[in-house]
Amino acid sequence: MIELKNVTRRFGDAVAVDRINLRVETGEVCVLVGSSGCGKSTTLRMINQLLPHSEGEILVDGKDVTAMNPEQLRLNMGYVIQGTGLFPHWTVARNIAMVPQLLKWPREQIDERVHELLTLLDLAPAVHANKYPQQLSGGQAQRVGVARALAANPNILLMDEPFGALDAITRENLQLEMLRIQRQLKKTTVFVTHDIDEALRLATRIAVMDRGSIIQHDTPENILRRPASEFVENLVGKQDRGLKLMSLRSVRDLMQAYPQPRQPEPGADGLKEDDSLRVALSIMLWQNWNEVPVFNAEGQEAGTITRERIIQEGA
Amino acid sequence: MRIWVPPVLLTALLCALSAGMPALEPLFEWVQPDKQNVIYERESFLFLLQNHLTLVVISALVGTVAAVAGGIFATRPFGRDFLPLVSQIASIGQTFPPVAVLALAVPVLGFGEAPILVALILYGLLPILRNTLAGLEGVDTTVRQAALGMGMSPLQVLLQVELPLAGRVILAGIRTSVTINIATAAIGSTIGARTLGDPVIAGLVNGNTAYVLQGAILIGLLALTVDSLFEAVERVWDRRFLPQAAG
Numbered sequence: 001m002i003e004l005k006n007v008t009r010r011f012g013d014a015v016a017v018d019r020i021n022l023r024v025e026t027g028e029v030c031v032l033v034g035s036s037g038c039g040k041s042t043t044l045r046m047i048n049q050l051l052p053h054s055e056g057e058i059l060v061d062g063k064d065v066t067a068m069n070p071e072q073l074r075l076n077m078g079y080v081i082q083g084t085g086l087f088p089h090w091t092v093a094r095n096i097a098m099v100p101q102l103l104k105w106p107r108e109q110i111d112e113r114v115h116e117l118l119t120l121l122d123l124a125p126a127v128h129a130n131k132y133p134q135q136l137s138g139g140q141a142q143r144v145g146v147a148r149a150l151a152a153n154p155n156i157l158l159m160d161e162p163f164g165a166l167d168a169i170t171r172e173n174l175q176l177e178m179l180r181i182q183r184q185l186k187k188t189t190v191f192v193t194h195d196i197d198e199a200l201r202l203a204t205r206i207a208v209m210d211r212g213s214i215i216q217h218d219t220p221e222n223i224l225r226r227p228a229s230e231f232v233e234n235l236v237g238k239q240d241r242g243l244k245l246m247s248l249r250s251v252r253d254l255m256q257a258y259p260q261p262r263q264p265e266p267g268a269d270g271l272k273e274d275d276s277l278r279v280a281l282s283i284m285l286w287q288n289w290n291e292v293p294v295f296n297a298e299g300q301e302a303g304t305i306t307r308e309r310i311i312q313e314g315a
Numbered sequence: 316m317r318i319w320v321p322p323v324l325l326t327a328l329l330c331a332l333s334a335g336m337p338a339l340e341p342l343f344e345w346v347q348p349d350k351q352n353v354i355y356e357r358e359s360f361l362f363l364l365q366n367h368l369t370l371v372v373i374s375a376l377v378g379t380v381a382a383v384a385g386g387i388f389a390t391r392p393f394g395r396d397f398l399p400l401v402s403q404i405a406s407i408g409q410t411f412p413p414v415a416v417l418a419l420a421v422p423v424l425g426f427g428e429a430p431i432l433v434a435l436i437l438y439g440l441l442p443i444l445r446n447t448l449a450g451l452e453g454v455d456t457t458v459r460q461a462a463l464g465m466g467m468s469p470l471q472v473l474l475q476v477e478l479p480l481a482g483r484v485i486l487a488g489i490r491t492s493v494t495i496n497i498a499t500a501a502i503g504s505t506i507g508a509r510t511l512g513d514p515v516i517a518g519l520v521n522g523n524t525a526y527v528l529q530g531a532i533l534i535g536l537l538a539l540t541v542d543s544l545f546e547a548v549e550r551v552w553d554r555r556f557l558p559q560a561a562g
Contacts, residue, residue, distance in 0.1 A: 050464055075466035085461025089479050089556045099465055148465070158464075 001026045002047060002156065002188065007056035009042050016042045018212035019056065026155075027186040031199040033235070034209035040192045043209070044160050047190060048074050060156065075099060078149030078187070082161040084141045086133040092118075092144050093129040099152040117147040120181065139170035146178070150185070157189040163198065175201055196235055200224070200244060208232050220248055246314045247278040251294055254309050261300035270295050273302060277314045280305060318547045325540040332536065333360040336529060343525040353525040355514040360533060367510040367537065370428065370500050374435035375493050382440045383485060386447025387473065398448075405445040413438050413499045421506055431503030431510075438499060439492040446488025450481025479556050486552060490545040497538045501530070511537070 002024040009017040017039040024030040032040040045051045046058060049070045058065045065073055086095050093114045100110045118125040121143040133141055142162060149157060163171045175198060182189065182202075193199055199206050200220045207217040208231070216228035224245050227233040236244065252273040264270070270293035271280050284292060284307045296302040336354055343353040388394040389401040413434055420430035454477050462472045478485075501512030511534045518526025 045464075048464055050460070071466050071468050073466075074464060077466075079461065079464035081457055081461055081464070083457045085455070085457040085464075087458060087462070087476060088455075098467075102466055102471070 001059075001061055002030075002190065003057075003059040004043070004047075005057040005059070007043075007046060007058060008054050009039070009046060009051060010054045015212055017046070017053075020209075020212075020214050022207060022214060022217065024188060024190055025204075026188050028204035029182060029189040029191060029202055031191045031193060031203035031206045032209055033193055033196055033199040033206055036194060038209040039212040040194075040209050041160055044158055044190055044192050047156075048077050048079060048158055075102060075152065076154045076156065078146075078151075078154045078157040080142075080145050080149045080157070080159045080162040082164045084133070084145040086141060086144060086148070088133050091130050091132060092123075092136070095133065095144060096148045096151050098148060099154075103152055105152075113151060114147075117150060120150075121147045122177065123147075137170075138166050139174060142166060142174060143177070146174075146181075150181075150187075155188060157187040159189065159191045161192055161194070164193070164195075171198070178202060196237070197244075200236075200248060208235060221245065224248075242314075243278050246281065246310070247276045249277050249314065251275045251277060251280050251305055253277075254313055255294045255303040255305040256309075257303035258301070261296060261298075261302045264293065264295065264299070264301040268293060268301070270301070271305065273297065277310050281307070281310050281314065284310070318550045322540060322544040322547050325536065325543055329364070329533070329536045329540050330361075333364045333533060336360050343528070346528065347523060347525040350523055350525065353523075355517065355526045355529055357517070358509060358513060360511075360514075360529070363509060363511050363513055364533060364537065366508075367497075367500055367512075367534075370432060370435060370503065370508065370510065371493060371496050371541075374432055374439050374496055374500075375489065378436050378439040378492060379443055379489055381436070382443035382488075383447050386444055386451060386485075389448065390451045391469075401444070402448050405441050405448065408437070408441040409445075411438075414502060417502060417506060426507035428503070428508045430506055431500065431508045434503075435496045435500060439496045442491040442495070443485065443488040446484050446491075447481070450484030450488075451477055453484065454480045482556065483549070483552055486545070486549055490542065490549070493545070494538055494542055497534065497541060501534055 002022075004020055004022040006019045006021060007017060008015065008019050020039075020043065022030070022043075032043060034040050042051060046053045047060070047065070049065055052066075060068075060073070087098070090098075093111075096114045096117055097110045100113060105113075114129065115125045118128060123140060123143055128136070128140070128144075133144070136144065145162065149159075163174050166174065179202065191199075191202060200223075203220050205217060205219055206223050208215045208223065208228075210231050216223060216232050218226075218228075223232065224236055224241050227236060250273065251271050254277065255273070269287075271283065273294055273296050280292070284290070289307070291304050291306045293301050294303050294305055340354055347353050385401060389398045416434040416437055417430060420433045424430040424433060458476060458480070459472060462476045463469075467475065500508075500510050501515060503510045504512030504516045511530050514526040514530035515534075518524060518528075518530065
């Protein structure tokens, strides 16, 4: 758990972060979103004390961060930044092994962990372990960045616009990957982005920041349904709020489940349980379907969903 | 292994030429037919070579330690205030001719090896200092941020990240510095240091081109040898720290 109490950060006379209060519960993903210069990165970097705060209190699992040794504090926080910050003179494997090495894990345990993480992030260990960062694509490099942050199993993950420099397709893949990993690992995560769609997709709760203050701190659904101010309303976009709400829910919520999953006919078309309602509706409109079979993760037909139901209850 | 062939061959040639210069007497008689003595014999060439090299090595070691330490100091948070001053000294110092340093050092330190050593250290320090600053400043800030943010101590960041990444540039600075100093050390002969400059000075004074040639050839060969040695070291460095660039 991370708690910020009345935290202020000044640069000279300028106030970058103004008496903010924020509580990030254990295992949740808190996304700080706002335009550039709103203080979101500053807030993140005060949590691991790369920037000391001017006033207030920052508690990590109940302990004041200023009372801890900064290296010890940071070793227990995975840190992922835009542009990866991978060490160009080290191989992928050695980059990932960095924190375990600082913590003096035994050699075999480190090798095993590196192998495990590369597999978790969908990078074939045999192919990628001995490459150098310059030999990777942007998406692969950022996967390695995430693997490096997870290496020593920290309780907390700090991510500073990690996917900001990637193209749209790679970014979406990595977001899905992160959701999958987060479901498995349940790290307490603070994630900074300026992309509201990324925030809506990844967050348990979103903190909208503007000019050094937190305007609203709430679940994605509430941010969309009840924006606290005009600023938030403009940020989430007034027009397509309905579709954005749909993208928060999965097909699983509204499908008509069969009592028993069935074996599908070969070549049958359909949706996956994890697809968002927005995707479902889009496919149905495009294909002009009224009812579509839904497949579960094992590829069995688990139920069906209708266009009518999505329109009635989706948003 | 093949990268070590040029420095080894050049070293062998340098030693052979220093020891066996008298064997080339007919050649120098053809260059300088009017003189009785065409081979410089006041000191052995091997002794001069050894003395010359000692001066260069000592000045390079002291200069490297001082310049790298200064460069590191000026790029740390507590030394940042000195960074503009240090980098200006590094640039302006380059425009200062080594002869002028000698002229200033002699009244203080007298004749002999000491003033030339001071001149070599001061003069050789500057390219290393400039490259140390460039190398350390050139380390990607995101890399430094990540290293600190993941829990490395400032010393670990310096030793494991900054110096390995800046090392190649620093090494290039040392290479420049040593090559310049091999040439500069020869001027030491004018103030009584025993170097390969001796035959050159003696030749100029006596109008003996053969002496001048012998000194100049050995100085040039020494510079080539040392330079090829650095070339090999840089290749090894690339393999160790930048394998993807070395291909």
